[in-house]
Amino acid sequence: MAPVADVGITTREVIGFTRETADSITLTIEDPEARGFTPGQFYMLYSFGVGESAISISGDPARPRAIEHTIRSVGMVTAALSALRPGDRVGVRGPFGIGWPVDVATGGDVIVVAGGIGLAPLRPVVSHVIGARHRFGHVSVVVGARAPSELLFRDEIHEWRGRFDLDVRVTVDSADASWMGPIGVVTRLIPGVEVDPAKTIAMVCGPEVMMRFAAAELERLGVSPDRIFVSLERNMQCAAGVCGHCQMGPFFVCKDGPVFPYSQVAPYMGVRET
């Protein structure tokens, strides 16, 4: 028998639970080994008997003992994971994948563009930048959500906004009169962001269509496609590039990504059903 992917599942304790929105929650899972992670990496989380799902890490890389995952309940496994509470145990494998280029971005400007649940894998980037703020230039965080009630990490975004060293912009696709902020798709906020294109790294995560349009806006600002990074979603099962499910063109999204330079994946993102 071939030693296909390592399927050793470790059981870990859930030590925190936060409800984010009607269908999204954040779980904190203890990692006694404090193995650490790069922003943008993901874990495979296993609910006993139900199955496994690839879930990005949404917490602060400076807190490697408390791994946070923000989960939107969209299927059987994510529903089961969303039902976990502190004291419960969950199966984990990871962390996996290539994360955001925080090292490359160090010393320059950063634009983070997030849509919907796409903010989850980008939150560690913002935490990392805040933790080492002096090492980055101008930092913009552009966030889009479906509606104010579906905005993730509201309190934290409020804190980010309170800082003088972060340019935080939030828009929603629709809102009632109680929302005082911008209304419209997240890509509309990009032209207003101040950038020095040559020293900017853009990190974009959200639905694939949103990422394509966001990348186009960033290119219009002068950011070259090899300095724009996107995080792709495909059907990740083994997380080791062996089961074949997450392929997109020549890439195994689980191990060659999920974060890719846009220049590398744009030709494939542009072809429907790739």
Place this chain on the structure above:
Amino acid sequence: MRALEAGALGRMVDALLADGRTVVAPTLRDGAVTLGEIHSAADVAIGWRAETAPGRYRLVADRDGSIFGASVGPTSTKRWRSPPETIAWTGRREPGGFSGGVPTQSPPRMAFIGLRGCDLAARVLYDRAVGAAPSEDFIVGVECTEPGSTCFCVSMGTGPGISEGADLVVTEILEPSHLLVTRACTPRGADMLEVLGGRPPSAAEEDAAWSQVAAAARGMSNGIDPDAAAAALRLPSPQGWEDVAARCLACGNCTMVCPTCFCTTTVDHTTPDASQASRVRLWDSCFSLAFSEVHGGPARASTASRYRQWISHKLSWWWDQFGASGCVGCGRCIVWCPVGIDIRAEASAAIERVGAHV
């Protein structure tokens, strides 16, 4: 090099069984001569030829009694390397949580008799794709002298002659007399050849073996231009797949019989009382809708996109991922396609569409 009489096969099988190996050789099953486990030389399918064409496989009795007369059947060595169904993980519920592990299985010691050049190339590629350590399998390769009309190993550079990947290499000749002209490629192959006996072949016998393999190579005129196919499919056009999509049933047969298709899926099971759970790994196919499922639906919903995925991966993206074409030219996908879709024709059509002639 030795010339062995047909009876040497029995001694070979006995020696491999005596060595504690599970022996796999061409057997007769489901109307095909295909690889299967044998317990004696009597289990080997002898005296058959295979007539193959797109979507067609027929066995014909061979009055010459050839041992390796039938070209490849549907089964390849991946069945033993990574079986169609394996338990990947088992666990049990415990107070306050659960525990589990990967069941440990020591891999059986295997011997394969009758692998063709395409099969040997496929073994290397399959292991590379799944990251498997080199096997200790004992391999008896057979050089093809009667390739099927669906065979195109020559264009993929994997056969019909064999230069590596086997302990022993056999060329079966019927003229001037029925012999297995056999050479050893490894020290343990040489040891086996000692056990098998025989005598040095005559110049005429050696020449017959060589010229029949050369003739087989010359006869395979229809193939794939691997470089042109890789270039044409690197960034496949979304257009031009309507014709093949109209025929393709998305049944996944091609992926099951392909000796390099390595994709698997994992299915979760629980006991009725939910006290125990297992994760079972199954062969999967990129032709299934669920294969590319992201929340809410498949990334590749149309049959056209799934055929495009398969052929582009096989002939182009394999190069990026594993440094070689994923196609070895065995022709299994052509034969066992219920509607006879021919990867050679589809590759040519794709090359034609982009004008990527090299």
Place this chain on the structure above:
Amino acid sequence: MSDEEVLRSHRFTKGAEPEFVTHLITCGPVERTWEAGRPILAAGDTADRLHLIVEGDVAIGLQAPGGPPAVLQTLGPGDVLGWSWLMPPYRWAFDATAVTAVRAITLDATRLRAAMAEDPVFGHALLARLLIAITDRLQATRLQLLDLYGPRR
């Protein structure tokens, strides 16, 4: 900054030939401001000005009978507001309201139309720039309609 400087630094004129901006200036740019909550233009009124937003947020919406005004989209600094003056009957199709304090450079529509008719090169350049703004807005609206973050159908 003078009105002219503001006009030259606005996203609408980014990369334009100097003559284009000069031509705009001959059409008499006027800076105007609105306090938060004040209407900027109202559906049905005569579309008489092109607005180039310099500061503040503007809500585009429509007042429905019996309900609060529905906001479809907001515009911000660098955005163009209002192009109904380009074609008859020269009436605004939607309401625009200042969400925050708003400052904009505005240009008189009658003079713009006359300048466009007089100098087709200028007319083409202005129309091309407006078309970019209109296309951006249309694409953004389509993306909004896709309901990207909603449940997959």
